[in-house]
Amino acid sequence: MPVEYVVPRPSQKTAPSPQATRREFLYLATAATTAIGVASLAWPFLDQMNPSADVIAAGGPVTVDISKVEPGQQIVVTWRGRPIFIVHRTPDALTALQSTSMLDRLRDPQSQALQQPPYAKNWSRSVKPEFAVLVGICTHLGCIPSFRPTVTADWPGGYLCQCHGSKYDLAGRVFRGVPAPYNLPVPPYRFENDATLVIGDNPQGSNFSLDDINQL
Numbered sequence: 545m546p547v548e549y550v551v552p553r554p555s556q557k558t559a560p561s562p563q564a565t566r567r568e569f570l571y572l573a574t575a576a577t578t579a580i581g582v583a584s585l586a587w588p589f590l591d592q593m594n595p596s597a598d599v600i601a602a603g604g605p606v607t608v609d610i611s612k613v614e615p616g617q618q619i620v621v622t623w624r625g626r627p628i629f630i631v632h633r634t635p636d637a638l639t640a641l642q643s644t645s646m647l648d649r650l651r652d653p654q655s656q657a658l659q660q661p662p663y664a665k666n667w668s669r670s671v672k673p674e675f676a677v678l679v680g681i682c683t684h685l686g687c688i689p690s691f692r693p694t695v696t697a698d699w700p701g702g703y704l705c706q707c708h709g710s711k712y713d714l715a716g717r718v719f720r721g722v723p724a725p726y727n728l729p730v731p732p733y734r735f736e737n738d739a740t741l742v743i744g745d746n747p748q749g750s751n752f753s754l755d756d757i758n759q760l
């Protein structure tokens with residue numbers, strides 16, 4: 545069944561620079577080319593959470609049922625018009641994220657740059673290690689990286705951005721020697737319960753905003 549997957553234009557904090565314009569172009573172009581594949585996986589979950597048009601337009605929090613996401617799988621939902629990757633990481637993937645040889649290959653392994661909320665500034669860049677929640681937009685020029693979850697001896701699982709070859713691990717941490725300057729952003733989110741995520745809302749006591757990060 546064909547499913548329409550609409551990725552609206554992201555909002556701008558400042559007047560767009562030539563680079564921002566190119567970032568947006570690449571983002572929209574890759575969104576269009578990956579729409580069918582993303583939608584086929586995301587649709588059951590999007591249908592289930594069923595946010596109102598008002599909530600979508602306002603960029604309000606989006607509730608996602610993650611109970612059917614098996615280890616090794618990713619679903620993609622939209623929040624504020626941006627793709628949000630939600631990954632159920634396997635035990636092998638969690639081990640790879642902590643491997644010192646892999647950490648040496650990353651540009652910012654300790655997440656020093658402000659690309660995540662304080663409650664995700666940890667080794668897994670997440671609230672619960674087994675679930676990654678990432679904004680799926682490459683920090684180079686804004687393409688949507690593709691999911692490469694299989695862990696091998698020299699690959700911890702992660703993402704490849706085919707626009708210019710940037711690579712990220714399954715915590716969204718960027719590798720050294722690629723064009724992307726920053727880790728993938730982590731949006732504000734919280735667990736309502738073990739099976740329910742709320743994207744766009746913080747745990748109690750935090751007021752993190754995606755507008756505060758270095759690079760979207």
Ligand code: FES
Pocket residue numbers: 570682683684685686687705706707708709710723724
């Ligand atoms: S947009 Fe250039 S590597 Fe991702």
